[in-house]
Amino acid sequence: DAGVIQSPRHEVTEMGQEVTLRCKPISGHDYLFWYRQTMMRGLELLIYFNNNVPIDDSGMPEDRFSAKMPNASFSTLKIQPSEPRDSAVYFCASSLVGLRGAQYFGPGTRLLVL
Amino acid sequence: AQSVTQLDSQVPVFEEAPVELRCNYSSSVSVYLFWYVQYPNQGLQLLLKYLSGSTLVKGINGFEAEFNKSQTSFHLRKPSVHISDTAEYFCAVSVLQGAQKLVFGQGTRLTINP
Numbered sequence: 001d002a003g004v005i006q007s008p009r010h011e012v013t014e015m016g017q018e019v020t021l022r023c024k025p026i027s028g029h030d031y032l033f034w035y036r037q038t039m040m041r042g043l044e045l046l047i048y049f050n051n052n053v054p055i056d057d058s059g060m061p062e063d064r065f066s067a068k069m070p071n072a073s074f075s076t077l078k079i080q081p082s083e084p085r086d087s088a089v090y091f092c093a094s095s096l097v098g099l100r101g102a103q104y105f106g107p108g109t110r111l112l113v114l
Numbered sequence: 115a116q117s118v119t120q121l122d123s124q125v126p127v128f129e130e131a132p133v134e135l136r137c138n139y140s141s142s143v144s145v146y147l148f149w150y151v152q153y154p155n156q157g158l159q160l161l162l163k164y165l166s167g168s169t170l171v172k173g174i175n176g177f178e179a180e181f182n183k184s185q186t187s188f189h190l191r192k193p194s195v196h197i198s199d200t201a202e203y204f205c206a207v208s209v210l211q212g213a214q215k216l217v218f219g220q221g222t223r224l225t226i227n228p
Contacts, residue, residue: 004157031214043158043204043218056215091157100165101146101208101216105157 004106018080025094120219137205
C-alpha cells in the first residue's frame with residue numbers, strides 16, 4: 001500500500017487567497033483525521049471523519065476552515081481566506097476501527113501564508 | 115477526558131547511551147497507548163502500541179515501552195541509541211470504547227550527540 005498521500009507537499013500563498021489541501025487515505029480505512037502542527041501549539045486535531053461523515057469538528061479554528069470527504073478515498077481541507085497565522089504543517093491520517101486507535105500519517109503539507 | 119504529559123521537552127544523550135522518554139497519562143477509563151516518532155520534515159510514524167496483554171511492548175528500531183497501570187505511565191526506552199534516532203517522539207492515548215481519536219502529548223525532542 002502506498003500509505004496516506006497528501007498534496008501538495010509545499011504551498012506558498014498570499015494572505016487572502018484560498019488554499020486547498022488534499023488527502024488520500026489508506027484503502028479500506030474508515031477514519032480520516034486532519035491535524036495542524038506548529039511550534040507554538042504543537043499537534044492539534046482539526047476534524048475527523050468516520051465513513052465519510054464528519055464526527056467532530058471542534059478543533060477547526062474558525063469559519064475560514066472547512067473540510068469535506070466526498071468519498072472514501074479523498075478528502076480536502078480548505079482555508080478561505082488564508083491568513084499568515086495559518087502557516088503550519090497540515091497532516092492527514094487514517095485509521096480503521098480494528099486498529100484500536102492506531103493512526104497512519106501522511107507526509108504533511110507545509111503551508112506558508114505571506 | 116484524557117490527557118497526556120511528556121515530562122521532558124528535550125532529551126540530549128550521547129550515541130550508544132541508553133535513553134528513557136517519560137510519558138504519563140490521565141484517564142477515567144481504560145486506554146490504549148502509543149508512541150509515535152517524527153523525523154525531521156516527515157509525518158508521524160507509529161513506533162509501538164500497547165493494547166492488552168504483556169505490559170512490555172517492543173517496537174521498531176529497537177525501542178520498547180512498559181505500561182504501568184498503577185503509575186499511569188508508558189515510558190519509552192532504548193538500551194543504545196544511534197545518531198539516526200534523532201527525532202521528536204510523541205506519546206498518545208485512545209479510549210477503549212468510542213471514538214478513534216488520539217490524545218497526544220506535547221512531544222519530546224531526542225538529540226543524539228556523537
